[in-house]
Amino acid sequence: MTRRRKIILGGLAVFILAILIFLLLSFLQGKAPAGNNQPNQESTNAAGGNLKLNGAANNGTAANLTETGGKKINLEDNLKKIAINFTERYGSFSNQNQFQNIIDLESLMSEKMKTASEKLMAETKLQNTSVYSGTTTKAISAKLASLDEKAGVAEVIVSTQRFVATNSTANITKVYYQDMAIKFILIDKEWLVDGAIWK
Numbered sequence: 001m002t003r004r005r006k007i008i009l010g011g012l013a014v015f016i017l018a019i020l021i022f023l024l025l026s027f028l029q030g031k032a033p034a035g036n037n038q039p040n041q042e043s044t045n046a047a048g049g050n051l052k053l054n055g056a057a058n059n060g061t062a063a064n065l066t067e068t069g070g071k072k073i074n075l076e077d078n079l080k081k082i083a084i085n086f087t088e089r090y091g092s093f094s095n096q097n098q099f100q101n102i103i104d105l106e107s108l109m110s111e112k113m114k115t116a117s118e119k120l121m122a123e124t125k126l127q128n129t130s131v132y133s134g135t136t137t138k139a140i141s142a143k144l145a146s147l148d149e150k151a152g153v154a155e156v157i158v159s160t161q162r163f164v165a166t167n168s169t170a171n172i173t174k175v176y177y178q179d180m181a182i183k184f185i186l187i188d189k190e191w192l193v194d195g196a197i198w199k
Contacts, residue, residue, distance in 0.1 A: 080142040083156035083182040086193055087139055094134025095126060110185050110192040136163045152186030
C-alpha cells in the first residue's frame with residue numbers, strides 16, 4: 001500500500017469517526033431525561049401565589065401540589081399543630097392541678113381568650129382535692145375549617161378522645177369523643193388562639 005493511499009484511508013477514517021461522534025452527541029442532547037415525561041405546570045391560586053404541579057398529570061389523582069416556598073401548606077400544618085397541642089392541654093385537667101393546664105397556655109392566647117379563661121377559672125368551683133378526679137384529652141385528628149390570611153382569621157376543628165378518671169389516673173370510668181373548634185387570630189404576625197369551643 002502506497003503512502004498516499006494510507007493518508008487517504010486515514011483521513012477518511014477520521015472523517016467518518018467525526019461524523020459518528022457528532023451524530024451521537026446530537027442524539028444525547030435531544031433525548032429527554034428519564035422520569036420527566038411531564039413538564040412542570042404552573043397555575044395561580046386564589047391568593048395569587050404560584051402553584052406547581054411537579055411532574056404530575058392533572059388526571060384527578062393527588063398531584064404534588066405546593067405553593068412556591070411551601071408557605072400555604074406550612075401555615076396550615078402549623079395551625080393544626082398548635083390547635084392539637086392547645087386542645088390536648090386545655091382539655092386535660094384534674095381537681096389537683098389548680099388550672100395549671102390553662103395557665104401554661106396563656107402564651108398561645110389572645111387577650112380575648114385570656115380574659116375568657118380567667119373568667120372560667122374564677123367561676124369554676126374546685127372539687128374535693130383529697131380524692132383524685134380528672135380528664136385526659138387525646139387528639140385523633142385536626143382539619144382546617146377556614147383560613148383567611150388577609151383578614152387574619154382561621155379555624156381548626158380537632159377531634160378528640162377523652163378519658164375521665166377517678167381515684168387514680170389508671171381508674172378510667174368514662175371514655176367519650178368530642179370535637180373542639182379552635183379559632184385563631186393573627187396579631188403582630190403571630191397566630192394566637194382567640195377561642196376554644198367544645199362541640
